[in-house]
Amino acid sequence: MKRIATILGLTAISAVATAQDSLQLTDGRFLVGPKIEPAGETFKVTFPHGEVMVPKSAVKETSLVEAGAAKPPSPDDQAKIDQGLVRLENRWVTPEQRDKELAKRAEQRDARIKEAMAHRAWANRYNLKTDQFAFEFTIDPDVMKKFADLMEVYYREFTKEWGIKKPSKLGRLKVCFYHDEDYYHQVSGAPGGVIGYFRFVQPMELNFFYDRLDPDFTVDVMFHETNHYLTTLIDPKFRYPIWVNESLAEYYGASNWDWDKKQMTIGGLQEGRLAVIQDAIRNDEWQKLDTLIRLKHGEFNATHYAWGWSFVHWLMENKETNKKFKEFYLGLARDKNLKREPVPPAMKEVPSDDVADYLLKCLGAKSVDELQEGWYAYVKTLKPSSGRGYYEAGRIAMYEDMPIKAQRYLKTALDMDFKGPQVYAELSRAQYRKHEYEDAAATMRTAIALDPLNAELYLGLAKAVRFAESEEAATKYNWLALEVAKATSDPSEYAILVDLGPDYVTPKSASAGGGK
Secondary structure: OOOOOOOOOOOOEOOOOOOOOEEEEOOOOEEEOOEEEEEOOEEEEEEOOEEEEEEHHHEEEEOOEOOOOOOOOOHHHHHHHHOOOEEEOOEEEOHHHHHHHHHHHHHHHHHHHHHHHHOOOHHHOEEEEOOOEEEEEOOOHHHHHHHHHHHHHHHHHHHHHHOOOOOOOOOOEEEEEEOOHHHHHHHHOOOOOOOEEEEOOOOOEEEEEOOOOOHHHHHHHHHHHHHHHHHHOOOOOEOOOHHHHHHHHHHHHOOEEEOOOOEEEOOOOOHHHHHHHHHHHHOOOOOOHHHHOOOOOOOOOHHHHHHHHHHHHHHHHOHHHHHHHHHHHHHHHHOOOOOOEEEOOOEEEOOHHHHHHHHHHHHOOOOHHHHHHHHHHHHHHOOOOOHHHHHHHHHHHHHOOOHHHHHHHHHHHHHOOOOOHHHHHHHHHHHHHOOOHHHHHHHHHHHHHHOOOOHHHHHHHHHHHHHHOOHHHHHHHHHHHHHHHHHOOOOHHHHHHHHHOHHHOOOOOOOOOOOO
């Protein structure tokens, strides 16, 4: 799956003065205010409580312009210099033209920054309406447009494939899209562990957040939660059994998206769930199908998600059962011969015994054991999970409050050469949860080296060094987290202040380094 953020060429760097040093990262974040200096393949950013090294490969645009070449100028270049011209990127211009262009860019940059900052608060959120959705969001509008295009394609593909028409009384679905996880929980009220949700009662709405460390994770969650909305269109008053509702959503959650062609490919492997299944199989812990399909709402856990996904994946990917399974899913809500019971406040559902019998009837199977045998055989044919899959499994384990299992999954991901900052950050959290503070600090420093302008990473480091080093070290990194958050307009600044308390409201003098 392609990432949204594309690394673009750097704007050339120079010593021309601007009102404030600034840079924009390829993922859309801005850094404004601290002193920024070129330092080899990085930019050195000096904060009152420390220096941060930002790789040039992570920078889309800067307020600096490069002065001087690394080698003597060619005869042609020297001739231009003798004429009093200066280089601006790949052009030779007069100093006046250069200064005018840089001033124009600075003005445009300041306007973009001002616009972004003005819409960080939910009260000032952006709005975007498409054919089927009404988006309310605080992420970058360019990024939001990409997700909006994705959801419109998803809507068209799914409703066409399943023969679903939206009830005429339903208008555009409200979709709330937050710029990070903390702000999502703060504004939406979603409890911890809930990474996205669809409210199926009126007024319906979708809620999820943009994970800038892992955009692919955002896509997975969005596909999953949007699937709940799309299947609700079959009959908004019908409640599907938890096992099939969540499992089908996981199946579509693993879809791949081509951002350039605006095409989605259905049927991908849900790597994190696959890792959980293969781990269970190694321990000879197989899920019984009869137990799975009789689970009630509130009983479905992370292990059930994994096995349920694989069961639906088998049925959807098998040409002999694909159409039959769709008939079963649609028939649960539409078949007039099925008995349905009321579910408060105003819904209905099919009793679990009848669901099992209807599944066998639609699939043409003699027994649940027969289905289970075919399912188990299929699971054994699936390729081993990837490094990303074990990272996702580790993340799932942390949501389930299983830090030991999370560490095992995350270290496996690293061993398989999946080494993004999100993996190290999650591993550090798991180590901290088990009081392994020195390891947690070292691991978080590795994450910071990969994403040095993520304020939350410094906050995580502060928590670990409080026990691994000293209270003074923790205080330094708490301040650095705030300084990075403020300079990047990161909404986690508010969460950090709430977490740290009133002693961190008023800036203090630097204990290391010095700002402008």
